[in-house]
Amino acid sequence: MIEHEDDVRAATEAVIEQWGDVLDRLAEGSSGAPILFLDVDGVTSPYDPVPGGEMSVVAGMRIPWRPSVITVVKRLITAGVEVMWLTTWPAHWLPDLEEALGLPHLPVPDPVEGADPSPTRWQGWKTRTALTVIAERQPTRWAWADDHLSTATRRRIRQDHPEALLLAPDDRIGLTDSHVTQIEAWLLGEPPLHELVRQLNTALGTTLVAALSGATVSTMPERWAEPDGPVPSPVEEERLRAAHRTWTLIAEAEGDDVARAWFIGTNPVLDDTSPVMALRQGRADDVDAAARAFVRGTWSQ
Incomplete structure (x- = not known):
């Protein structure tokens, strides 16, 4: 077991480097813009009220949300990231949600249902849908935030998709500032x-x-x-x-x-x-x- 050590090695070369060549290698064989898949319940809108946050009513439901998180989502859209809903919410509710959050209209990919009535543990309809979109668009990088993304699912997807960032927020808290900072860094240039x-x-x-x-x-x-x-x-x-x-x-x-x-x-x-x-x-x-x-x-x- 590794324990805390007060005596660490002396100063070494600077860590801040230019990453352009790394990103070029990562993008090789990819052609599409970065993609972000977002869930609603437990992600964009946590189940618990947000201290200092906002509360809107959509489809008769009280929807808590963080303005700081939505600000980053808008910034990603402006930067060219394609943000999509990947949610069980009915499609006709989403325009009202987007209006409440101040978001533009976001696309909703067609769900991909599996032929196998007993899919593997990691391959539910959302996973099939996300991976179908990724296969079609070939993004340089992509991210997916869903409170039901299990460790098994994340581990399995990453075997074939090292260009993916997969986050499973606590559904009571939803996406935090730290999460969206991580998403932004990943989609726009983290090594x-x-x-x-x-x-x-x-x-x-x-x-x-x-x-x-x-x-x-x-x-x-x-x-x-x-x-x-x-x-x-x-x-x-x-x-x-x-x-x-x-x-x-x-x-x-x-x-x-x-x-x-x-x-x-x-x-x-x-x-x-x-x-x-x-x-x-x-x-x-x-x-x-x-x-x-x-x-x-x-x-x-």
Whole structure:
């Protein structure tokens, strides 16, 4: 088991690099614009009220939603991402929902029903529909947010689609700012996972990367960084991506050495836990908030 280490390797080369060549390789053989599939209940609209959020009435139902999340969705549309509904909501309800959220009309792909009355665990109608669209459009990257995306489904899809980002929000909370930041970074330019891990290994060292990801074997970050190496679990991947976003934020604002020290130091915003350990505990949103407070200079308040 990897434990927290106060003594980490000395400063290494800068982690912030240009990713154009990586993205060119990723896009090779792909032709379509990025795609985002969105569910409604438990995703765009969480089941619990949103503190400081909005509440609309659609089809006689109270619909809570986060304006900050919808702002990012609109920004993605403006940037050329094709956002689609992939939901059990009746199609004739969706225009009213779009009007309430301030969204333009979004396409709804035709559902693809399977001939097999007993589909495999991971291959429900939504999965078949999404993969049919992907096969037709060949996007450079795509993302799918659905509260019912099981670990088995995500793991199986990623075997054939490394260009996919698959998120399963807590249905009571729905998509958060951290989620849509991750989606935006992925669809508009975040590096492939193996390159992302390589950058983290360079920045923090493999011991800390193993610790924050929750890996039980210290050599896994080295193997994850190999283009043809093993793939982290969905939970490990989420922690790695959160760590990379946080590293980028602080390193760009304060430099690599400060970012490294911030990751391993106890943090008052995180109840005197280090960001490395908070990421390991699954507290990505808390770490993101702590990083932004640090960059703003309000971390000690």
